Amino acid sequence: MDKRMKEWMDAAKQKFGLGSYYLHSYELYREVMLLNETGYFLSMEWFPSHIADWEEDSNPEGTAVITVNLHTGQYKSVIFVGGKSCASETPFQDAGRNEVIRWMEAEAGIEYGKQFRLDMEQEGEYHFTACIDGVPLSPGGRAELRFDAEGKLTFYSVYGTFPDRSLLEEADDSFILTLEAAEPLAKKQLKLLELPLLEEQRIIPVYGLEEIYIANDGLSVIPFDIHRNTGMSVSLDKLMAWEQPATEQKPFERIELELHETVTLEQAASREPHPDSSPITEEEQAMCIGAAEAALRQIYPQDSGQWVLKSLQRDRGYIQAVLRPGTPSNRVFQRKLLLFLDSRQYTVINYMDNAPLLSMFDDFQREEKVAVSHDEAYGKLKGRLELTPVYVYDPERKKYLLCGKLDCRYGVVGPSGDVVELNRLQ
Helix, strand or coil, X not given: CCHHHHHHHHHHHHHCCCCCEEEEEEEEEEXXXXXXXXXXXXXXXXXXCCCCCCCCCCCCCCCEEEEEECCCCCEEEEEEHHHCCCCCCCCCCCCCHHHHHHHHHXXXXXCECCCEEEEEEECCEEXXXXXXXXXXXXXXXXXXXXXXXXXXXXXXXXXXXCCCHHHECCCCCCCCCCHHHHHHHHHHHEEEEEEEECCCCEXXXXXXXXXXXXXXXXXXXXXXXCCCCCCCEEEEEEXXXXXXXXXXXXXXXXXXXXXXXXXXXXXXXXXXXXXXXXXXXXXXXXXXXXXXXXXXXXXXXXXXXXXXXXXXXXXXXXXXXXXXXXXXXXXXXXXXXXXXXXXXXXXXXXXXXXXXXXXXXXXXXXXXXXXXXXXXXHHHHHHHCEEXXXXXXXXXXXXXXXXXXXXXXXXXXXXXXXXXXHHHCC
């Protein structure tokens, strides 16, 4: 075993009190970070020494799964399977909030109040979110810590980014945006949506606000997207149309995706960039568009003009083409088609369509009558709108911009006009 690998393993064993454990397996992997940097990680599985038998492809209770960042030396996660630890260390014996926060600061290398804040606290469990001087980030980081009644660590995870003020776009960051100034945008964001009620198996029309980020000056808008990818991507909005279906009509043959990548210590030492960190050039975009059209002509030959190629994005060594219907419906859950392209041959090798999943709503009873106008619905919700300051990352500037997150937890039921909490409509 490489000397450096052994040093990392010995350090983890000592730090987390794994004297009664043995190293079962380990692997190296890499991923693209927020600023398009490549992070290399060592993941280790430590089994309790008394474990003799276990089910294949599963970790027995008490297993310690530990992941460390090879370049920073900080631990990304420490997870004891089943919440049971056989470790000797009890770092949280009689620990309260202040002790937990100090431990987090030392372990993650971040400062409380300036880079992270407490989000949720209960006995033996703490959740934190990234911030800059108390203002939340999007995207940002999250951290979670759990320990048992003896004070033994059972779960620790830090993911995302916890930047400092050096990543802010402007020095003057006083929040000046108001709900009054955002009102024209708020009205545009109020949509009449078809919401499925799963238990009742029916679909009702509900007015709801689509979350957005508004620049502090009130002039520009950034869509709210919790699925923003850290890999390189490009927006297109290209209508896919063709005159003839594929000349040779035969079923599309899917090729199984290889989602597990093996990396070497040499790659980690040299900090070789992840393939997903490369930009998608205009030449590559053209080849991907051609490949997507060829695949659509074969998979959905009669769908010319019905799909829009929204974006291309790199993900785990492949290029994903994200397509949406050219005429979207008002349903909360929209049709989506993913095409997976070989990033070397620029051919579609697999695809995923969520139509089968959405078909579960086909037999739901539909309640289409709407007795409330758009203006009436907005009037009912106006006093419940929420505008909170958020730093939003701009990948082009590579900086966080101060914005206001416009949101509303309530909606208006179209047929009755009742104001309800949206998370209760399930």
